[in-house]
Amino acid sequence: MWDKALLLAAERYDGSACREVLRVMKERGVKMSNKTFALVIAAHKKNWNSVENILGHMSSLSISHTIHSHVQVLQAIRYRKDLTPAQVQTHAEALYHEILAAYPTSPFKPVVHAAMLAACQSFPEAMKYRSLLSKPDTATVYRRLLSVCSRSRDPANAEAIIDEMYQKGFTVASDTYALLMKCHSNDTAGLLKAWKTMKSKIPSSQICLRAYLAFINSCGAAFDVSEVKFAEAIDKRGYGTEAELWFAMLRLYAAHGEDDKFKLLYSRMFLFGIKPKADILDHSTRLHTAPDPHPDNTLTAALIANFANEEFEDTYWKHGKGHRPSVPVIEVL
Numbered sequence: 001m002w003d004k005a006l007l008l009a010a011e012r013y014d015g016s017a018c019r020e021v022l023r024v025m026k027e028r029g030v031k032m033s034n035k036t037f038a039l040v041i042a043a044h045k046k047n048w049n050s051v052e053n054i055l056g057h058m059s060s061l062s063i064s065h066t067i068h069s070h071v072q073v074l075q076a077i078r079y080r081k082d083l084t085p086a087q088v089q090t091h092a093e094a095l096y097h098e099i100l101a102a103y104p105t106s107p108f109k110p111v112v113h114a115a116m117l118a119a120c121q122s123f124p125e126a127m128k129y130r131s132l133l134s135k136p137d138t139a140t141v142y143r144r145l146l147s148v149c150s151r152s153r154d155p156a157n158a159e160a161i162i163d164e165m166y167q168k169g170f171t172v173a174s175d176t177y178a179l180l181m182k183c184h185s186n187d188t189a190g191l192l193k194a195w196k197t198m199k200s201k202i203p204s205s206q207i208c209l210r211a212y213l214a215f216i217n218s219c220g221a222a223f224d225v226s227e228v229k230f231a232e233a234i235d236k237r238g239y240g241t242e243a244e245l246w247f248a249m250l251r252l253y254a255a256h257g258e259d260d261k262f263k264l265l266y267s268r269m270f271l272f273g274i275k276p277k278a279d280i281l282d283h284s285t286r287l288h289t290a291p292d293p294h295p296d297n298t299l300t301a302a303l304i305a306n307f308a309n310e311e312f313e314d315t316y317w318k319h320g321k322g323h324r325p326s327v328p329v330i331e332v333l
Contacts, residue, residue: 002030003039010042015050018043032061038069045076067108070099071115078119078151085121085152092119110134118144123157137168143179150182155190158183174198174207178214186220195229209239216248221256243274250276254283263287 002025009018018040025032037058044050051073058065077092096116100109113132120126126148130136142165149158158180165172177198184190195215198207212233219226230249234240246269253262266284269276276284 003035006036006039006043010039013043013046015044015047032063034058034063034066034069037063038066038072041069041072041076045072046079048076048080048082051076067099067103067106067112070095070102071108071111074099074112074115075118078121088119089121089125092116114141114144117141118147120148122152123148123154139170142170143176146176146179150179153183153185155180155183155194172201174202174211177202178208178211181211181214181218185218188219188222188225191215191218192225204236207237209233209237209242209245212237212239213244213248216245216252219252223252223256223258223261226252240272241274243277246272246274247277247280250280250283254280259287 002021005021006018009015009021022032022036022040025036037054041051041054044054055073058069074092074095077095078088080088080091083091093116096112096119099112103109103112106112110133113129117126117129117133120129123145126145130141130145133141135141142161145161146158149155149161162172162176162180165176177194180194180198181191184194198211212229215229216226219229226249230245233242233245239245246265250262250265250269253259253265262283266276266280
């Protein structure tokens with residue numbers, strides 16, 4: 001039961017849920033094994049400081065590593081923000097060889113190869129480790145290769161991988177194209193081309209939130225492009241209650257000093273019942289924006305739906321450019 005709960009937290013990278021499971025385990029006197037800690041590392045692997053704390057705790061309890069906990073550490077290395085890409089590659093390869101030396105006959109060696117592939121910082125390096133896999137053409141392998149391309153801003157190889165997926169009969173969904181879009185960070189022309197390619201292959205009704213987020217996060221200062229996709233995500237796809245969509249657009253404005261647009265969008269966010277994360281709240285405080293511009297606003301779901309279904313581009317964005325808004329919900333503000 002405990003391993004299942006930790007596995008669920010690990011799959012979601014949910015450190016807080018993981019810590020809650022550990023708290024209950026401790027209260028009930030459940031013994032923590034090296035398998036337990038492997039799952040704990042998996043849940044925290046996007047935060048290297050947390051991983052280091054977990055490793056320290058394992059050491060204090062005299063819990064030894066297994067190949068599984070080692071693999072989770074190997075996977076976590078690629079998220080280290082204190083290292084350059086070259087240093088990440090070096091550290092990952094050192095641990096990779098250490099694991100192989102420690103477990104020379106382990107049946108899990110393909111898992112180690114796959115973890116090293118995921119940690120690679122360039123496509124040629126990733127392909128080297130792909131060649132070691134007994135099954136080099138799985139959906140997971142393709143996704144890891146595309147992630148390497150997105151980290152190294154390598155759209156040419158990302159497109160080649162997607163073409164290979166089509167040729168071999170794999171389903172290519174919009175979240176696959178999201179990784180291609182990340183290759184085009186601050187490259188508006190390339191980004192639009194990737195979006196157009198996706199739209200030619202995938203119906204608009206099947207474009208997921210992750211694709212919109214990847215597009216917006218890759219736009220840089222091209223607000224005329226990101227704003228259209230933000231509006232489309234809310235108006236056409238119904239993603240208005242997805243907090244990360246709003247946070248992505250707000251962070252874009254904050255990063256480029258678009259204070260007026262930040263304030264307006266920050267105010268609109270609350271109409272959808274979304275509360276800001278710490279960094280968004282901090283920026284709004286610096287701009288002297290109220291923590292919640294509408295604390296007494298009790299909008300109904302129908303009213304919010306009406307707002308979302310209006311011509312969003314012709315109201316919010318024109319208003320942002322100095323035009324009077326025409327959406328009835330504006331009167332509530």
